[in-house]
Amino acid sequence: MPTRNTPWPAGSPCWIDYGASDLDAAKEFYARLFGWEYTGGDAEYGGYLNATRNGEPAAGLGPLMNPGDSPGWTTYFATDDSRAxxxxxxxxxxxxxVEPMEVGPMGTMTIAVDPQGNAFGLWQSGTHTGARIFNEPGALVWNEAAVTDPAAAREFYAAVFGFAFEAIPMDGGMEYSTFATGGNPLGGLGGHEPGSPKGWSVCFAVLSADDAVATVEAGGGKVTMAPTDTEYGRFAVVTDPWGAPFSVMQVPAGS
Incomplete structure (x- = not known):
């Protein structure tokens, strides 16, 4: 079971959370889909919850900060210096x-938007180091951005996080690159395809993409891209009952 109990290196996607219009219903939907349990929910922190898988923090859920926003997932990147x-x-x-904001002893949160309007977050760890389980069914396995201008986005994220990009050949000539700060790829960035989710998206590992899709549909969600075999695993794109997109990737248990 891949776990981590220390802060993630700067520039790594280190945490994800969900802004909910109906927190209780969202808790039930994602618990059924990913086997999550929940801790937290204190009024001091606005009812924010940690979703856990096998007892380890996997993601966060909380009420929308702005009730007029659409429910959705946010990707946070680790930083050692929020102000810089x-x-x-x-x-x-x-x-x-959202300017760097201390969240008690847990860490410092920031919300930003890139020049193309795609939102993302920063997390500077305190006692909360981010996701402590990953690449495991019910946990985060990949983050990527679908953008209007990939070249401009690569320039922006390289300037902010020091990313180096590597182009990956894709069917149909779609422009796609992985990014890293050294070592293994941390995520991906590619051109936005009409009809697909735009901006930063999250992908969860599951034991069966087909079963996950069936659970999404039974819970009131929709399928954007039916399960498809790829060289990386069986993959599907869905939306939850409130229209928030995410994807699932089939991986072996304990991978």
């Missing part, structure tokens, strides 16, 4: 929506 990263975001043309 915020400066780089602004210098590269991005916008800071």
């Amino acid at each position: 990263t915020v400066d780089r975001i602004r210098e590269a043309g991005g916008t800071v929506v």
Whole structure:
């Protein structure tokens, strides 16, 4: 079971959370889909919950910060210095929506938007180091962005996080690259295809993509892309009952 109990290296996607319009219903939907249990929910932190898998934090869920926003998933990148990263975001043309904000002893949260309007977060670890389980059924396995201008997005994220990009050949000539700060790829970035989700998206590992899709549909969600075999595993794109997109990737248990 891949786990981590120390802060993630700067630039790594380190945490994800879900802004819910109906928190109780979202808890039930994702618990049924991923086998999650929940801790937290204190009023001091706005009812924010940690979703756990095998007892380890996998993701967060909380009420929408702005009730007028659409429910959805946010990807957070690790930083060792929130203020310095915020400066780089602004210098590269991005916008800071929520200034670095201490969340008790747990860490410092920031929300920003890149020049193409795609939201993402920063997390500077305190006692909460981010996801402690990953690449395991019911946990995060991949983060990627679908953007209007991939070249401009690569320039922005390289300036902010120091990413190096490697182009990956794709069917149909779609532009796609993985990004890294050294070592293994941390995620991907590619061109936005009409009819598909735009911006940063999250992908969860599951034991069976077909079973996961059936659970999504039974719970009121929809299938955007039916389960498809790829060289990386069987993959599907779905939306939850509130229209929030995410994907699932079939992986062996304990991979």
